[in-house]
Amino acid sequence: MPSATAVYGGGGRYLRAAELVPLNKRFNVVIERCEARVVRDQKSGQDKNMLALVLKGKDKELLLNQTNNMTLVAAFGDDYLHWSNCPIQIWAQIVSTPQGNQPGIRLAANGAGTRLPPQQPPASPATAEEEAQVDDLNDEIPF
Numbered sequence: 001m002p003s004a005t006a007v008y009g010g011g012g013r014y015l016r017a018a019e020l021v022p023l024n025k026r027f028n029v030v031i032e033r034c035e036a037r038v039v040r041d042q043k044s045g046q047d048k049n050m051l052a053l054v055l056k057g058k059d060k061e062l063l064l065n066q067t068n069n070m071t072l073v074a075a076f077g078d079d080y081l082h083w084s085n086c087p088i089q090i091w092a093q094i095v096s097t098p099q100g101n102q103p104g105i106r107l108a109a110n111g112a113g114t115r116l117p118p119q120q121p122p123a124s125p126a127t128a129e130e131e132a133q134v135d136d137l138n139d140e141i142p143f
């Protein structure tokens with residue numbers, strides 16, 4: 001299907017508000033990891049430090065503005081390396097900017113600071129010696 005968003009800047013590495021349609025529809029996603037990035041400001045041409053969320057199963061990353069960063073800090077703590085496996089909701093809504101009202105990305109913790117459990121590799125089978133040690137701990141308790 002042809003996409004007007006793709007023609008007018010829908011490509012690129014980072015998610016844009018115009019790609020989250022319709023406005024105010026919340027999308028459930030999970031943070032795969034959060035990384036620090038140096039990004040060139042389009043208006044000033046200056047480099048600035050920002051955080052980018054890599055989302056599980058998604059092609060694009062989400063650059064965090066100050067508002068969204070503080071939302072995640074409040075929900076998951078200041079150490080962004082521990083945000084992996086945290087479920088969030090993202091959506092586009094009209095926000096007030098110095099350039100006037102326009103669509104912006106907002107997010108919220110989806111689960112009030114809870115993390116999804118990491119996927120564990122299957123347990124290796126116990127050796128006969130390990131099973132014997134466990135058997136020694138299975139004595140009956142007399143009460």
